[in-house]
Amino acid sequence: MSENLGWPVRRAARLFGDATAVVDVASGAKVTYRELERRIGALGAALDVPEGGRVGVLAANSLAHLECVLGVPAAGRVLVSLNTRLAEDELCALAEDAGLSVLIADESNAAIAEAVARRAAVPRLVLEHEALVGGPDALTASLGPDTLAAISYTGGTTGRPKGVMLSHGNLLANARHNLITTGHRPEDRWLHVCPLFHVAGTANVLAATWAGARHVVLPRFDATQVCRAIEDHAITHVVLVPTMLAMLLQHEADHPADLSSLRHIQYAASPITPELQRRVLDRFPDCDVAQFYGMTEAAPTVTTCTPADHRRPGGARLASVGAPVVGVEAELRDPESGRPVPVGAVGEIWVRGPNVMVGYWQQPEATAEAMVDGWYRSGDAAYADADGYLYLVDRLRDMIITGGENVYSVEVEAVLAEHPAVLEVAVFGIPDERWGEAVHAVVVVEEAGAASADELVAHCRGSIAGFKAPRSIDLTTEPLPKSGAGKLLKHRLREPFWA
Amino acid sequence: MSENLGWPVRRAARLFGDATAVVDVASGAKVTYRELERRIGALGAALDVPEGGRVGVLAANSLAHLECVLGVPAAGRVLVSLNTRLAEDELCALAEDAGLSVLIADESNAAIAEAVARRAAVPRLVLEHEALVGGPDALTASLGPDTLAAISYTGGTTGRPKGVMLSHGNLLANARHNLITTGHRPEDRWLHVCPLFHVAGTANVLAATWAGARHVVLPRFDATQVCRAIEDHAITHVVLVPTMLAMLLQHEADHPADLSSLRHIQYAASPITPELQRRVLDRFPDCDVAQFYGMTEAAPTVTTCTPADHRRPGGARLASVGAPVVGVEAELRDPESGRPVPVGAVGEIWVRGPNVMVGYWQQPEATAEAMVDGWYRSGDAAYADADGYLYLVDRLRDMIITGGENVYSVEVEAVLAEHPAVLEVAVFGIPDERWGEAVHAVVVVEEAGAASADELVAHCRGSIAGFKAPRSIDLTTEPLPKSGAGKLLKHRLREPFWA
Numbered sequence: 001m002s003e004n005l006g007w008p009v010r011r012a013a014r015l016f017g018d019a020t021a022v023v024d025v026a027s028g029a030k031v032t033y034r035e036l037e038r039r040i041g042a043l044g045a046a047l048d049v050p051e052g053g054r055v056g057v058l059a060a061n062s063l064a065h066l067e068c069v070l071g072v073p074a075a076g077r078v079l080v081s082l083n084t085r086l087a088e089d090e091l092c093a094l095a096e097d098a099g100l101s102v103l104i105a106d107e108s109n110a111a112i113a114e115a116v117a118r119r120a121a122v123p124r125l126v127l128e129h130e131a132l133v134g135g136p137d138a139l140t141a142s143l144g145p146d147t148l149a150a151i152s153y154t155g156g157t158t159g160r161p162k163g164v165m166l167s168h169g170n171l172l173a174n175a176r177h178n179l180i181t182t183g184h185r186p187e188d189r190w191l192h193v194c195p196l197f198h199v200a201g202t203a204n205v206l207a208a209t210w211a212g213a214r215h216v217v218l219p220r221f222d223a224t225q226v227c228r229a230i231e232d233h234a235i236t237h238v239v240l241v242p243t244m245l246a247m248l249l250q251h252e253a254d255h256p257a258d259l260s261s262l263r264h265i266q267y268a269a270s271p272i273t274p275e276l277q278r279r280v281l282d283r284f285p286d287c288d289v290a291q292f293y294g295m296t297e298a299a300p301t302v303t304t305c306t307p308a309d310h311r312r313p314g315g316a317r318l319a320s321v322g323a324p325v326v327g328v329e330a331e332l333r334d335p336e337s338g339r340p341v342p343v344g345a346v347g348e349i350w351v352r353g354p355n356v357m358v359g360y361w362q363q364p365e366a367t368a369e370a371m372v373d374g375w376y377r378s379g380d381a382a383y384a385d386a387d388g389y390l391y392l393v394d395r396l397r398d399m400i401i402t403g404g405e406n407v408y409s410v411e412v413e414a415v416l417a418e419h420p421a422v423l424e425v426a427v428f429g430i431p432d433e434r435w436g437e438a439v440h441a442v443v444v445v446e447e448a449g450a451a452s453a454d455e456l457v458a459h460c461r462g463s464i465a466g467f468k469a470p471r472s473i474d475l476t477t478e479p480l481p482k483s484g485a486g487k488l489l490k491h492r493l494r495e496p497f498w499a
Numbered sequence: 500m501s502e503n504l505g506w507p508v509r510r511a512a513r514l515f516g517d518a519t520a521v522v523d524v525a526s527g528a529k530v531t532y533r534e535l536e537r538r539i540g541a542l543g544a545a546l547d548v549p550e551g552g553r554v555g556v557l558a559a560n561s562l563a564h565l566e567c568v569l570g571v572p573a574a575g576r577v578l579v580s581l582n583t584r585l586a587e588d589e590l591c592a593l594a595e596d597a598g599l600s601v602l603i604a605d606e607s608n609a610a611i612a613e614a615v616a617r618r619a620a621v622p623r624l625v626l627e628h629e630a631l632v633g634g635p636d637a638l639t640a641s642l643g644p645d646t647l648a649a650i651s652y653t654g655g656t657t658g659r660p661k662g663v664m665l666s667h668g669n670l671l672a673n674a675r676h677n678l679i680t681t682g683h684r685p686e687d688r689w690l691h692v693c694p695l696f697h698v699a700g701t702a703n704v705l706a707a708t709w710a711g712a713r714h715v716v717l718p719r720f721d722a723t724q725v726c727r728a729i730e731d732h733a734i735t736h737v738v739l740v741p742t743m744l745a746m747l748l749q750h751e752a753d754h755p756a757d758l759s760s761l762r763h764i765q766y767a768a769s770p771i772t773p774e775l776q777r778r779v780l781d782r783f784p785d786c787d788v789a790q791f792y793g794m795t796e797a798a799p800t801v802t803t804c805t806p807a808d809h810r811r812p813g814g815a816r817l818a819s820v821g822a823p824v825v826g827v828e829a830e831l832r833d834p835e836s837g838r839p840v841p842v843g844a845v846g847e848i849w850v851r852g853p854n855v856m857v858g859y860w861q862q863p864e865a866t867a868e869a870m871v872d873g874w875y876r877s878g879d880a881a882y883a884d885a886d887g888y889l890y891l892v893d894r895l896r897d898m899i900i901t902g903g904e905n906v907y908s909v910e911v912e913a914v915l916a917e918h919p920a921v922l923e924v925a926v927f928g929i930p931d932e933r934w935g936e937a938v939h940a941v942v943v944v945e946e947a948g949a950a951s952a953d954e955l956v957a958h959c960r961g962s963i964a965g966f967k968a969p970r971s972i973d974l975t976t977e978p979l980p981k982s983g984a985g986k987l988l989k990h991r992l993r994e995p996f997w998a
Binding site (some may be wrong): 011017308 | 510675679822853
């Protein structure tokens, strides 16, 4: 069967064998597609893990990490790429949950990987990736679209981590959806700076490989390094989370760089402020700017707000996460009845398509809860306009019910973010005797005293109903806690109030 | 399940409901995507055929025909769109082979359809398409990717017609491959002038619908009408067979038209001469020009020679049918051993992918012969260059073996086509006592006496080996026989010699 992750590399090696496939900026390493095919074939043979065995990876972005992303599934083994920001205890829990046969780690994660391998009884620890890829290409796994390719732990934003099982068919389907939506071409040069341990970070790896494009890999986000990489490698395409975009613009304002090679900027993973959108569109007037919305369970792409939507006169769609991409169905359903809601009404986003996950690893109950008749219930709330564009209002469980009124925290956050002193904001409900829940905000300001709580509440009351304005505000100069993928971990802020 | 032909229309109706979906130039009819969804839903309900039943269509291109292409499969019935150029006896044979439950025909085909329905005992004949689409949308079929969507009779170029069974999954896979390769967008306006009864004619119907683009339909090719339609409807995309391209350029040289809206010209279905390629590229310097190669059994796309390949300095790839598109594997195999042949050697094109047909309708032996381990053996011979680009040399069965030497007729045809007096040419083997087979050519010239056989043989000997030059030439001013899809029917020319 051809429907597996070995296919895109094989095509690229045949059609673009001498083209540079990957540039690892940190190490200076460079491989062609022909070499990449041989190396990941050798990796598969060297793994010495039974078919279906789980292979953990704990590493910053690198050529080695990218080779694991492509090569472990292509060898018929299951990739479990772990979030490098997790604590040792958390990593041990995941290693045990996945039942890792081997853990591959880079130098910067060697110490913690040794501890995890020992405590979680992982039979083999590999700290020298190059030793794995030096042998002959000996790939012989028999794979099909239903073969498990990866378990991707979704820190999610709440509760116990779940291992999202993604098949070869799921990941290839998502790659096709990205190819259709973005139009990857052999002459593209993609900068990978979002973490490769997250499926949002790898989404374009597969698509760009299939098209024969070039990958340029940075270990992690650093605005200086990103600007330099764009200049040095004539980067055409980049995916950033909004926080990275803001930092890039900020840095570049003080340290001008030649970013004129950029043709396509994607952002994803968390809400963006209208202010930041405007700055990006103004700074890159000749660039395609696109938003992608999705989740690990959808491998991950669900909707896109296209470059044309971004440049539409009047900007009506800038607040939208876009419309379902070709290949994916997304509908708004009443979370109780499961029936579609009318245009304009808030419903839960349900997702269907060949990209939707197999289920949660060893959690049949969580799987049954999340999947209904082939639809994945995302838990995200949104409304749609008459054109079918979706507007996120909140995670359903982040909705605040105060005095019988529903408050969508994202609406309050957007208003607070408009205040000039506000850098970051998180709004959630806290227990309140009188109102059941009360609206609470954590607000990051540049320096202490830049704004008062009273001033911010007054600012809100100028734009939204009084019951939506925060009843209490914590002011801080510390950044808000975020997941490896840059998602705000609101539950960390909220939990102390409910404990 | 979402994986069926109802899906693209449903998406377009939701996201682009008020946009014009189809313009029928001949009748002046126009429908939006919302109307199109309702009409094909009504069509399904009105068909009154059991699920899986075969629905024949005998019609020129029209809104009605396009609605059948989308609506019959979306209703869980099997589309059998018949070649309007076939004779009554041939159509009767196909109607009986398919076991049609109903035959839908337009006015221009009503008389022959009545005769076919009577002789082949088709239970129901529909001559009023509008009566089928007037009711409510009542689509309730349960469909999946493996459900049979269409039986497409491949006149092929030799032997008894075979009904190629294409599933919903096959046709959606091909649509994805076309979307990835061509990059359809909502603002595109596609002119459909190749016959919709051939899968090459419908390939972009599905892809363009999925993207929400506009279809403009002409009943058949006519250079004057094509030029007028491009002007009147600001056509951006068109697919033509080489013969049509040549006629269009010829016509337009005498009757200048404003074709400046064109952005993308695809050609397919038969070989093109270098001269015609050069003229197209010169006439449309700002247009993407792409060649597609495939076959009904692959639904149909296999390879593409991209716009970038066409504009490549030196033009080295102009003689190639291109490289396999993303999503399709094509390999050159030794037709005897089934083993891959080395770079540069001639082999048979084998094709694999989610687009490859289910099999031949009620012909298990022909299916078993054509399918090996999931690969479709195309019968086409080609060699590949070091970059993986394929160069067709011939249908294997069109190869001429003369005096122990292999002669690929396409090579001889290319040389003859270079002669200024030659309009069209077909080369094939005829029985010869001394050589086994002898190379024979049928050459179309503009007027009698424009070139002599001796002169043409001398012309060949100036470019290719003596044993490849024709031993006999028939000169004519009549066009060569072609299939509805514009494919040269060489077997009709050859058969009299072998009878």
